[in-house]
Amino acid sequence: MKTARIILLYLFAALAAAVCGVLFGASRIPLSEFVQDGALNPIVELRIVRTAAAAVVGASLAVSGLVFQAVLRNSLAEPFLLGVSGGAGLGAAGAIVLGFSAWGFMSVPLFALLGAVTANLLVFAAVRRRTAEELLLGGVMIGTLASSALMVLITFSHSHDMAGVIWWMLGSVQNVDPVRQLAPAAVLLCAATAFLLMRANDVDLLTFGPEYAWNHGVNARVMTVVLLALASLLAAVTVSMAGIIGFCGLVVPHIVRRLHGGSHRKILIPAALAGAAFLMLADILGRVVSPVRELPVGMVTAAIGCPVFLWLLNRSRAGS
Amino acid sequence: MRRLFSFLFLLTVLLLAACSDEQKTAPGGVVSLSPALTELICHLGREDRLVARSTACDWPESVKSLPTAGDFAEPELERILAMKPALVVSNEFVNPKDADALRQAGIAVELHPCDGFDDYREWVALMGRLLECPREAESELARAAARIAGFEAVLKNAGKKPLRALYVIWDSPLLTAGADSLPDAVGRLAGLENIVKTEKGYPSISLEFVLKEDPDVIVWFAHGKDWKSNPSWSGIRAIREGRVLIPRDDSALLRPGPRIFDGIADLKSDLETLFSTKESAEAAVP
Numbered sequence: 200m201k202t203a204r205i206i207l208l209y210l211f212a213a214l215a216a217a218v219c220g221v222l223f224g225a226s227r228i229p230l231s232e233f234v235q236d237g238a239l240n241p242i243v244e245l246r247i248v249r250t251a252a253a254a255v256v257g258a259s260l261a262v263s264g265l266v267f268q269a270v271l272r273n274s275l276a277e278p279f280l281l282g283v284s285g286g287a288g289l290g291a292a293g294a295i296v297l298g299f300s301a302w303g304f305m306s307v308p309l310f311a312l313l314g315a316v317t318a319n320l321l322v323f324a325a326v327r328r329r330t331a332e333e334l335l336l337g338g339v340m341i342g343t344l345a346s347s348a349l350m351v352l353i354t355f356s357h358s359h360d361m362a363g364v365i366w367w368m369l370g371s372v373q374n375v376d377p378v379r380q381l382a383p384a385a386v387l388l389c390a391a392t393a394f395l396l397m398r399a400n401d402v403d404l405l406t407f408g409p410e411y412a413w414n415h416g417v418n419a420r421v422m423t424v425v426l427l428a429l430a431s432l433l434a435a436v437t438v439s440m441a442g443i444i445g446f447c448g449l450v451v452p453h454i455v456r457r458l459h460g461g462s463h464r465k466i467l468i469p470a471a472l473a474g475a476a477f478l479m480l481a482d483i484l485g486r487v488v489s490p491v492r493e494l495p496v497g498m499v500t501a502a503i504g505c506p507v508f509l510w511l512l513n514r515s516r517a518g519s
Numbered sequence: 520m521r522r523l524f525s526f527l528f529l530l531t532v533l534l535l536a537a538c539s540d541e542q543k544t545a546p547g548g549v550v551s552l553s554p555a556l557t558e559l560i561c562h563l564g565r566e567d568r569l570v571a572r573s574t575a576c577d578w579p580e581s582v583k584s585l586p587t588a589g590d591f592a593e594p595e596l597e598r599i600l601a602m603k604p605a606l607v608v609s610n611e612f613v614n615p616k617d618a619d620a621l622r623q624a625g626i627a628v629e630l631h632p633c634d635g636f637d638d639y640r641e642w643v644a645l646m647g648r649l650l651e652c653p654r655e656a657e658s659e660l661a662r663a664a665a666r667i668a669g670f671e672a673v674l675k676n677a678g679k680k681p682l683r684a685l686y687v688i689w690d691s692p693l694l695t696a697g698a699d700s701l702p703d704a705v706g707r708l709a710g711l712e713n714i715v716k717t718e719k720g721y722p723s724i725s726l727e728f729v730l731k732e733d734p735d736v737i738v739w740f741a742h743g744k745d746w747k748s749n750p751s752w753s754g755i756r757a758i759r760e761g762r763v764l765i766p767r768d769d770s771a772l773l774r775p776g777p778r779i780f781d782g783i784a785d786l787k788s789d790l791e792t793l794f795s796t797k798e799s800a801e802a803a804v805p
Contacts, residue, residue: 226731241754242730248751300691303748307691366692366723373726374691374751486725491718493725 202465209472213254216479220250223483225490251385252375253482253496254475256441257451259388259433261474262467264448266395266430268456269406269463270423271331278434278448281338281427282318285345287438290314292349292364296356300363305379307367308439315435318345323424330409331423370442370497372482380440387436391429392471399464402426406461444478444497446504451477454511477503547605549650550588555633556608557582558776559642563659565650570604578770578778600624606649610634635704636667639775659777666780670708670787681712682790685734685757690744692723705772705779706738709787726751736790737763740773764793 224246233243263278271280279285294300294310318341323329326337353361375381395402401422404412409419434448455470478496481503485494548570551557557576560569566581571588588602589595592612599607599621607621610633618628629645632638640660647656674681684706686696696702697718706713714732715724737757739746746752746763753759766772767789771782 225725225727241756242727245727245730245751245754298743301743301745303745304691304750305748362694362723363689363692371692374749376750378750486727491715491724491728492722493728 205459205465205469206472209469209476213472213476213479216476216483217250217254220253220479220483221246224486225493248375248377248381249372249482250479251377252372252381252441253478255381255385255388256372256437256444257447257474257476257478258471259384259391259437259474260444260448260478261451261455261470262388262392262395263430263433263437264474265452265456265463265467265470266402266426267448268452269402270426270430271335272406272408274453274456275449276335277445278430279342279438279443279445280335281322281431282341282345283315283431283434283438284443285342285349286318286321287311287315287435288364288368288443289318289345289349289352291367291439291442292352292356295363295367296352296360304374304376308380311367312435312439314345315438316432318342319428319431319435323428329420329424331427334423334427366495367442368497369495370444370500371495372441372478373493375440384436384440387433388471391433392467394429395426395467396464398422398426399462399467402463403461442495442497444500446500446508447474447478447481450504450508453508457511548602550594550599550602550604550607551576552589552592552594552607552609552613553633554578554591554770555639555774555776556610556642556646558774558778559639559646559659560608560650562777563643563646563650563652563655565646565652568650570602571599573609594621596620599626608646633775635699635701635775636663639663639779642775663780666783667708670780670783674708674710677710679710681707681710682735682794683714683732684711685714685729685732685737686740687737687746688721688740690741690746690749690752693726693729694721694723696740697722701773701775702738702740705783705786708783709790711736711738711790726754730754733757735762736793738786739763739765740769742769762793764789 221243224242226242228240228242233240260278264276267276267278267280268274290313291307291311293314294307299306299310322334322337322341325341326333353364356364401412401417404415404417405419405422405426409423412419412422437444451474452470455466455473459466459469478500481499482496485496485499488494549560549568550571551560551569552573554573554576557569557572558578560566561579561582569582569585572582572585573589573591574587575591576582588599592609594607594609594613594617596617604626606627606629608629611630613630618630621628629649631641631645633642640663643656643659643663647653686702686706688694688696695715696713697715697720698713699719700721703713714729714734715722718724734757737755746758757763766782767785768782771778772786
């Protein structure tokens with residue numbers, strides 16, 4: 200299938216998910232009540248913001264996962280490998296447990312972003328040779344250290360703080376500030392996608408290994424660091440906005456790559472659109488299945504992503 | 520031989536008596552790991568029996584001078600064992616293994632739910648027996664019954680439709696008080712109706728549900744949190760129109776202790792003030 204057709208197909212799926220995201224939710228609103236007294240119904244307004252947030256978070260995670268899987272040449276790689284989730288979790292938990300969350304709505308996301316970026320920088324600073332494998336190992340170590348510190352904080356926290364930390368870690372797109380969080384994340388996503396499209400050939404070459412890329416004129420070490428730093432930044436911004444949402448950055452790029460091959464120029468935008476559609480649908484499910492309590496979106500992505508991933512895995516093995 | 524049998528019989532009787540479930544009085548020091556129970560013990564005039572408290576026990580002011588023996592429902596075993604109290608009281612959330620360890624050391628442990636008015640009545644009666652103050656306990660039970668009957672009579676006579684309320688325990692995620700919770704029971708006596716009817720305990724609910732239910736008032740228990748900086752909250756009409764009530768002393772309302780009835784009276788009066796101010800402000804607009 201031609202690239203334009205693939206993109207159109209995924210665009211249609213993402214737009215359909217976005218329309219469903221605005222139409223369906225905890226309550227039934229007739230179309231005639233979408234606008235009341237000349238103003239948008241607050242419920243519809245809430246749905247538009249959270250649907251847009253789900254789209255940006257889902258697309259960012261998918262793009263980030265795609266880069267990680269390409270550079271690390273590992274189809275099980277995901278956006279949080281370089282200590283991002285542990286660092287962000289520690290930052291957010293620190294803000295909640297130590298009382299900084301009282302400073303205002305943006306304090307928890309900012310602390311989460313700070314934690315994620317710090318953990319990521321620590322990985323790059325601690326690993327001397329900065330090959331993909333060593334960065335991966337460094338990421339695992341720093342991530343484990345951050346997770347242990349997070350557990351210590353949770354142990355010393357009060358029950359409400361603990362609930363806040365756990366809910367934050369399960370992921371949600373319900374409380375996203377459209378101006379201070381969503382807009383900068385969307386700009387970063389667009390800029391990262393444009394950069395990756397320009398360097399798609401380098402990403403393709405890196406999937407054959409650093410020596411191969413070097414032989415074809417790519418500074419493999421620098422490119423590896425740049426790509427992993429960019430992918431981690433995308434993950435850090437999403438995690439600060441919506442908590443830790445698993446599976447989206449693992450399953451979506453994996454499926455898109457299996458369906459449409461390994462050319463990153465061809466699959467980058469489809470992966471982003473598929474990630475957006477996947478998370479929007481997961482968010483709708485979380486709202487509709489349990490209208491009052493609402494399921495955390497991270498739980499829904501795991502519930503859908505895990506069986507889909509296993510089915511694909513078994514299907515491809517049976518085929519081979 | 521006869522003597523031996525007599526001795527064994529006596530020993531068996533003593534052992535059975537020691538293992539009996541029947542509650543006895545507990546002379547000696549008392550450790551309270553629940554703020555509501557600490558308040559109750561002091562209210563019954565048995566503060567002198569308290570030898571330690573939890574870090575959450577902060578009322579009356581005088582108990583702050585007591586040493587701490589753990590957090591709320593989380594005993595520090597070594598410290599308690601060193602104090603050698605006769606009795607440890609808390610709600611049912613204490614780890615059963617910790618409770619067993621205390622019992623094995625010969626310390627009486629009373630762990631029961633402490634969530635609503637029924638639990639409060641049971642605790643009052645139990646404390647009256649254990650702390651040998653039945654008269655004070657009876658008097659407290661009578662006071663509680665009279666105060667509750669008083670609130671119910673006022674509501675009945677007023678004949679007003681209750682205000683629909685959302686109780687915010689935590690803002691992000693939005694944790695609220697469900698159908699069988701203490702804030703729900705307290706609010707009902709103050710003339711409020713909880714918008715969360717199907718969920719029990721302290722559930723995390725969706726913002727869309729709150730927007731759909733459109734509560735008349737929000738009772739804000741999320742101490743130190745600010746709803747104004749969260750843009751997601753601005754869609755709620757009660758927030759936009761300033762119908763948010765921060766209780767004067769949320770500990771009086773969230774603890775099923777002797778101060779709860781004064782807390783309800785304060786909540787009721789603050790609600791009346793909030794709505795009369797709103798009504799007069801609306802009437803002043805030409």
